[in-house]
Amino acid sequence: VKYIEKGTFPDTRRSFSVMRCNHCENAPCVAICPTNALFTRNDGIVDFDDANCIGCKSCMNACPYDAIFLNPETDTAHKCNYCAHRVDQGLEPSCVIVCPTQSIVTGDLDDPSSNIAQLLARNNVSVRTPEQQTRPKVFYKGADSANLDPLASRIADDGMMWSETRYPRAVDPTRASTARTTYTTEHPMPWKGMVSAYLVTKAIAAGLLVVAAILVLADHGANRLVVGLLAPTLALVFTGVTAALLITDLKKPTRFLYLLTRSNPRSWLVRGAWILAAYTVIGAVWLLGGILDSATVVEVVAGPGALLGAATAGYTAYLFAQCEGRDLWQTPLLLPTLLVQALSAGAATMLVAGVLVDLPGQEILRLSLLGGLLAVAALIAIEHTAVASAHVEVALRAMTRGRYSVRFWLGGVVVGIAVPVVLVLVALGVSSAAPVLDPVCGISVVIGLAAYEDAFVRAGQSVPLS
């Protein structure tokens, strides 16, 4: 139950609203769940099955209402399931029975003679964030709109219950005070450092074969050491690290094979696992070509390798798009951003490897890095000027002026883009300085990418949903 207060003493008012799973008709939690642990029953109840849950926490980012939590006793996702076990016995949900003022009414919306259907027909009702198009099935009669809009009331910055609060600029810049949230539920951020790190290692893994394919195009396919052996080996190692990070971040890591054995093909977590598996196979074939010293094999797999590299880099854009609760991640610019990040991460890693081996096509690698970095900078700049919603504005503010601003500006922009762009330009102009500048530049890109991804992942989840 969320409590909010409005007004100034002595003219104040407190109101209450029950926040719960809406049993959405178009439930994003069901679409994203990779193992069908969340599912919609024939009667419309969105239920869960502990035995299938791998604890990936995707559903927590997919639900736009913060209705799902991780049960610390089972390490699986739980939520209101409309007391499905009671409904199956012909009973009403427990909340209906226990509510002393009959504030909760349940029933069959499809039966026009039911009490609930008649209540809805006779009254003006609201739902939470209808713009998410989830078609929620919890309707509020007489609720204060500030109760239902998570950005319309705030907890004061000092955390005090009765402190004056101010409207977030994104909601209403003209008003000085806002409703106070005096009691609410907030769940811990589901995805943190492991997911940021996964984005970095995956970008490196994906970019390596893309960059190696560019070297093949530039007639370096016969370079066995770098193109035939080093590039696919590093790509396979970073793909393995990516998979390890994904598995470690599961609350039920021993169930990770459920991704393949109990899979929901609609989930981009499952599709991503298939793409990573295919990328591993093409990387292994590429490496085999290098071991056999067969430039023909390397040249044949270069095209599919580059395509699967792009798929490996880009599928996360579709996974994040399924996280309907996180508006920042819905940007159509995420796919091109991930692709050019992978290009620059792959080129940067090759330039670092140049400390150990003689690289072919060094100029091509530097130009790929430069092009990738400039494209990343342009895409980030566009993203920060074309703000799609109040939620996006709040998230961008957290990223550029709030908690994550050091990671964004110092890490992502200065260390990740500005410094390497200068270094690569100097290396292109002064070839004698390149052996020193190339690896420094490569390391700077990877550190900056890690900082940027962390700011992006956390800022996206920093916007309150209930």
Ligand code: SF4
């Ligand atoms: S998206 Fe959220 S509110 Fe909708 S059915 Fe899933 S858990 Fe419930």
Ligand code: SF4
């Ligand atoms: S945590 Fe993952 S596996 Fe479990 S219900 Fe949520 S989406 Fe499904």
